[in-house]
Amino acid sequence: MQASSALVSSDDLYLFNTGQLFRAYLTFGAHAMEAAGQRGVRFVLWAPNAREAFVVGDFCDWSSFDRSRAIALERIGTTGVWAGFGRGLDEGCRYKYELVDARGERRLKSDPFGFRSELRPNTASVVTSLSRYEWRDGDWMERKKRSAPYDKPMLIYEAHLGSWRMDAPEPFRGYGQLARELVDYVRDMGYTHIEVLPLAEHPLDRSWGYQTTGYYAATSRYGPPEGLMELVDCAHRSGIGVLLDWVGGHFCKDEHGLRLFDGTPLYEPADYRRAEKPLWGTLAFDFGKPQVQSFLISNALFWLDAYHIDGLRVDAVASMIDLNFDKPDSMRTANRYGGSEDIEALAFLRKLNETVFLYYPESLMMAEDSSSYPAVTSPTYLGGLGFNYKWNMGWMNDMLRYMETDPARRPACHSLVTFSMHYAYSENYILPLSHDEVVHGKRSLLNKMPGSYEEKFSNLRLFYGYWMTHPGKKLLFMGGEFGQFDEWKDAAGLDWDLLRYPLHDSMRRYVRDLNRIYLERSALWENDHRASGFEWIDVNNAAQSVLSFLRVDKQGERSVVAACNFSRQSYPVYRLGVSRPGTYRLLLNSDREDYGGAGTPIPDCVHAADVPMHGKAYSIEIPMPALAVLLWAADNEGPDAG
Incomplete structure (x- = not known):
């Protein structure tokens, strides 16, 4: 085997361990290549507390006991990094890391930097190259560099790819089919962007992608990586941006994932009170650890690099910046000043945004933040978090509460409609009508509206008109455009059959016309933030x-x-x-x-x-x-x- 130190540069090791290797995915993980005149796959892994590390797969019956077939990784000095070269292996090879911890226990782990995963419920990583797709979106990529988003229209169509259209529970529509159907639909409706719920690999469909195991692997539910590239490419060539919901705050506890990766709390904090996210049953990242910063910031850039994603909606920011977010008293902790702000998470978010904008100044970095933390969209050099947009959760909550009120009682809560203008320019806002508002017993937007069947539609048309003319960019979850009557059913497709009924089809045409008026009238978006x-x-x-x-x-x-x-x-x-x-x-x-x-x-x-x-x-x-x-x-x- 080639010496492990020859497989990884000392510069990369230094930068990774100091939180500055911002394209760590080019070094870590599995890469088919030629080394010392032989074809094979280079494996690089961070597991500082492992006693031994192997790559196992079909080639050795998934066991390291046959040392002539398993690939033993070598530790590179005191860097915490292991590396090795599998001669004769190539793309398509399924693999996992077998780690022996300090107690001699063995655990099988998927590759944290793996570019592809098996179709669930299988969990192996798959050696994959992401360089074969021939992109045709050069005009879009150049054009967006010359156009700041603030004085441009932004109509975002939020979609869950698995349930936008579904003919049967399995299989899902593939990326390629969605590249035709979804993009054509969004273009016809007049939206400027598609925002997709998380696409990083996740074991449970019902998590919607918010509990991740494979941060660098586009989920195989909808096909191979090239399929997602085709979807983004098709959107761009249709003049539509693609945004990705990005979960950098927490990860799920599945055994093959990041939890106790080398037998110790590696990606998560050692203090269980800080690690546990009891609301979701997940684990927080240890944002103060330099290697975790390299992992996460590289991941954000990865989606922009490899898949030409136009921006990230950073999920659950409020849970990241508050040490005690939704935690019982027994789990409460304090920072070094005695407060509940997570100082390390705040520093990480600033670093994340600074780095993304360094490489992609035209990107959208949007905070899904329900807190009142100030200056979320202010530059970091002014003490802000450095996002360029924040979801206006206050506006959304006030307006839904107002619209659910019977019109006869609305005079008593008139301020719910008007209050948002007191703070409308404190941040750069997106007005979200998202998936979170139409699940878990909250009812669909249409069914939230009071009154008779006809009045529900009248109220919703009125609400959309007010929303479209209020300062701030817009986001609407799929189905809202035609008045989906039931809650979002993530295990089934939208109720497209409703379009056979006049009021639902009329609602879709109304939303399309409203979108068109919005796009045509610069007064409705050019001066949003002033x-x-x-x-x-x-x-x-x-x-x-x-x-x-x-x-x-x-x-x-x-x-x-x-x-x-x-x-x-x-x-x-x-x-x-x-x-x-x-x-x-x-x-x-x-x-x-x-x-x-x-x-x-x-x-x-x-x-x-x-x-x-x-x-x-x-x-x-x-x-x-x-x-x-x-x-x-x-x-x-x-x-x-x-």
């Missing part, structure tokens, strides 16, 4: 549950007037203050009959009168249908975006 992009017209009309406001573009030249009636009472004559004279053209009426509404007649155009109202010099007189949203623009303001 107070100059929003102005209340009438914020105080709680008695009638009517809200009106103005969205304005960056130059202050183009605007959209939004009027939302959250009550069951229609108002045949409603006067609305406007800033400019002239004619105002109707952009959207959610009460249209072909959207499933009552069809209240609304004029296509209205003329501003010299009648002061709502502190404005002019006003327009419009009908205001019940449970409806109307959007208007000055007649000389045609579509301004493509």
Whole structure:
């Protein structure tokens, strides 16, 4: 066997052990290559507390006892790293690491850096190259480098690949089929991005990917790695970005995974109070350990490098930065200052974002954070965490609570709708209507709405209209666009048959038209993160549950007037203050009959009168249908975006 020290550079070992090897996957794991004139596979493993380490697989009947067939790895000095070369092995070889711990116990582990895993329930790693796919998305990759996201439209369609469409429980639709069907659908609906629930390998379907074992292996449920590349490539060539839900906060306890990897708490903290995540039955990463930093930061870059992913939604940030998140009193700990903030996790997140933006400054790094921790989207040099977007969980909770309230009682909780504007510019926000809100007994968005069957649809159209015009980028979970009535069923496909019913098909067409209006009107997204992009017209009309406001573009030249009636009472004559004279053209009426509404007649155009109202010099007189949203623009303001 070639000397292990010759298989790994001393620079890589140093950088890995100091938390600075940011593409560790190029060194660690299994790589088919030629060494000393022979073809084979190089294996590199971090297991500092193992007494012995072997690679086993089909080639040795999965046992290290036959030393002539198993591959014995050699320890490289005191680095904690093992390496070896399997002569004659090649791609497609199934393997695991067999580690002998300090007590002499043997454990079989999948490769933490493995690029492919067997189809569950099997758990072996598979030697795989990721360099064969011929990418055709060069135009997209260059174009996105020249375009910052802040003043661009962002409509994210969140999808779980296994249950978007499902003809039967098994097999799932493959990556290649989804590259055609899902991408075509998303493009037709007008979304700018697809965000997929975690795709790193995971043993349990029902975890949705949030309990990971193979951080570098795209799940084999939907096919080989090249299939995922095809899906991303197809999306890019259709002008659609792809975002990945990334779980860097915790990992599952399955025996073949990271838990007690070399017989000791290696990836997790040694103190069980800090390691355990009782809410999910998982283990936290030890963010202060340099090698764990190399592992995780390399993984974030890996998805952007190997799969051309456009950004990561970092899951469960609140659970990472709070040592005592959802823990009983018996497990509470404190940092060195006596507080509950996880100082090491905060430092890791800053380092993660700094590194990602160093290599991919055009990326999206989005924090799913339900905490009130400040400056999540501020630069690290100003003391922030360095993300460029944060999910606005406060807005989501307030609005769902408000929309679930019967319209007769909405005047008493009017502030739930208006409160978000007090902090709308404290972070760069995404307004999420995600999978978390339509599972575990929470009901679908449509079924959250109060009232009769028809009123549920009216309320949801109204809600979507308000959501689309509120400052912040948008995210909607699959099925919400056509009014999925049942909760999301992760073991079955969406209820596409509902589109045979007029109200559901009308809802889908309404959402598509709403998306189109959003994309065409720069006032609805260009100035999302500046107070100059929003102005209340009438914020105080709680008695009638009517809200009106103005969205304005960056130059202050183009605007959209939004009027939302959250009550069951229609108002045949409603006067609305406007800033400019002239004619105002109707952009959207959610009460249209072909959207499933009552069809209240609304004029296509209205003329501003010299009648002061709502502190404005002019006003327009419009009908205001019940449970409806109307959007208007000055007649000389045609579509301004493509």
